Amino acid sequence: MTRAADKFSRCISIKNSSLLEERIGQAYDRRSKAQPIPTFSLKRKGLLFKCLLISLLTACASTQDQGTLKSLERRQVAIERDAAVEANRVAAIQAYRKFLDAAPADRLRPEAMRRVGDLDIERALEGDVDHADAQRFRDAAVMYENLLRNYPNHPGNDRVMYQLGHAYDQTGDLNRSLAVLDRLVTQYPKSAYFDESEFRRGELLFSLKRYPDAERAYGVVLKRGDASPFHERALYMHGWSLFKQQRLEEGLASFFVVLDRKLVGRDNGAALDQIPGLSRGDRELIDDTFRVVSLSLVNMQGPDSIPQYFAAPARHQYEFRVYQQLGELYLKQERVEDGAKAFNAFGRRYPAHPQAPLLQSRVIEAYQQAGFAALALDAKKEFVVRYGVNSEFRRANDALAYERVQPHVKTHLEELAKHYHALAQKGHKREDYQEATRWYRAYLESFPKDP
Numbered sequence: 001m002t003r004a005a006d007k008f009s010r011c012i013s014i015k016n017s018s019l020l021e022e023r024i025g026q027a028y029d030r031r032s033k034a035q036p037i038p039t040f041s042l043k044r045k046g047l048l049f050k051c052l053l054i055s056l057l058t059a060c061a062s063t064q065d066q067g068t069l070k071s072l073e074r075r076q077v078a079i080e081r082d083a084a085v086e087a088n089r090v091a092a093i094q095a096y097r098k099f100l101d102a103a104p105a106d107r108l109r110p111e112a113m114r115r116v117g118d119l120d121i122e123r124a125l126e127g128d129v130d131h132a133d134a135q136r137f138r139d140a141a142v143m144y145e146n147l148l149r150n151y152p153n154h155p156g157n158d159r160v161m162y163q164l165g166h167a168y169d170q171t172g173d174l175n176r177s178l179a180v181l182d183r184l185v186t187q188y189p190k191s192a193y194f195d196e197s198e199f200r201r202g203e204l205l206f207s208l209k210r211y212p213d214a215e216r217a218y219g220v221v222l223k224r225g226d227a228s229p230f231h232e233r234a235l236y237m238h239g240w241s242l243f244k245q246q247r248l249e250e251g252l253a254s255f256f257v258v259l260d261r262k263l264v265g266r267d268n269g270a271a272l273d274q275i276p277g278l279s280r281g282d283r284e285l286i287d288d289t290f291r292v293v294s295l296s297l298v299n300m301q302g303p304d305s306i307p308q309y310f311a312a313p314a315r316h317q318y319e320f321r322v323y324q325q326l327g328e329l330y331l332k333q334e335r336v337e338d339g340a341k342a343f344n345a346f347g348r349r350y351p352a353h354p355q356a357p358l359l360q361s362r363v364i365e366a367y368q369q370a371g372f373a374a375l376a377l378d379a380k381k382e383f384v385v386r387y388g389v390n391s392e393f394r395r396a397n398d399a400l401a402y403e404r405v406q407p408h409v410k411t412h413l414e415e416l417a418k419h420y421h422a423l424a425q426k427g428h429k430r431e432d433y434q435e436a437t438r439w440y441r442a443y444l445e446s447f448p449k450d451p
Contacts, residue, residue: 352396
């Protein structure tokens with residue numbers, strides 16, 4: 001053993017060795033065990049802890065005479081004050097490596113190895129994406145692999161595997177990252193990193209197009225219930241894994257649960273960006289979920305496939321959005337009649353729903369924009385009958401809901417009356433005069449106070 005290593009051994013064997021070990025090796029672990037590192041990122045350790053670490057390791061591993069424990073403690077305080085300004089990750093890594101070189105058999109060696117890897121990852125995460133950062137991830141991976149190989153039973157190896165998986169993922173080596181996480185979930189089923197590791201396994205498997213395996217990984221997270229912070233994202237990706245396998249009906253079941261969690265009890269019929277209680281991330285998740293729901297329905301039976309998923313009354317709060325989003329997707333695909341059918345399907349299923357007139361108006365707009373004049377005319381007739389003065393809609397809703405619809409009813413009645421009046425004057429057909437009379441009368445009954 002070198003003189004420096006022997007001196008470090010004497011340092012940790014003294015009466016206060018437990019305090020020294022706690023400061024060097026365990027202070028950060030207590031926090032990490034209570035709170036797993038989220039989304040494959042390492043929480044920043046405090047500068048004060050790094051400075052203390054540098055002072056302790058440098059004092060114990062130096063080849064110079066350090067004197068008594070009392071003088072060592074005095075020097076720690078002085079160095080700590082100075083290092084609070086100058087110490088950084090590079091200095092911390094150098095201090096750890098100095099210790100590793102000086103004490104090849106010390107019991108604190110695994111902790112020092114782990115921290116070198118962690119600090120390399122921290123440096124890489126906070127730098128720009130370049131060759132140097134990629135090399136830092138590779139350096140971290142080498143250190144973690146050496147730790148696991150030389151200390152296979154060391155406490156905390158689950159965290160080492162977690163970070164190793166991250167390092168491989170960041171260098172683009174997805175298969176190695178997956179292999180490490182496979183080991184973690186197999187060897188440490190009670191680890192604080194288990195849920196996230198299964199979720200990351202799902203992401204890796206999905207990226208590798210191993211969709212059945214991804215489905216199973218996400219399913220493991222889902223079995224943990226709401227206790228897992230990854231439950232919601234796993235639910236969404238579980239649906240996507242099924243979608244990729246063309247198991248559309250099963251995928252929709254997962255996607256609708258995502259929408260349940262975000263919209264039930266909250267959806268007031270307003271635009272998504274006006275619904276209270278939703279974060280930006282929530283809105284993005286909802287948008288993405290509606291998009292894949294619509295894609296699924298397009299590849300099934302369109303609006304005819306929707307009712308089977310809405311037996312639960314609570315879901316009716318956002319059901320109109322499913323028809324609406326489906327219709328809009330059809331229009332983007334230039335499938336105008338299919339889009340109009342989707343919009344109209346909701347109004348025919350729920351004629352008294354407050355959102356039904358909105359969707360029916362999109363039917364008319366779609367036909368008009370596509371130049372389908374005859375279909376637009378028929379849609380206007382259906383609108384004024386369904387939402388006019390004698391309609392079920394008016395009887396079922398309050399005055400405010402009806403007032404919102406009246407301008408549309410008025411416009412469409414005027415257009416219908418004028419259209420058939422013009423036809424009658426041009427062709428002098430009896431049926432055109434009858435139609436013009438019908439819509440003029442409906443207008444007078446609906447708006448008797450108008451001039």
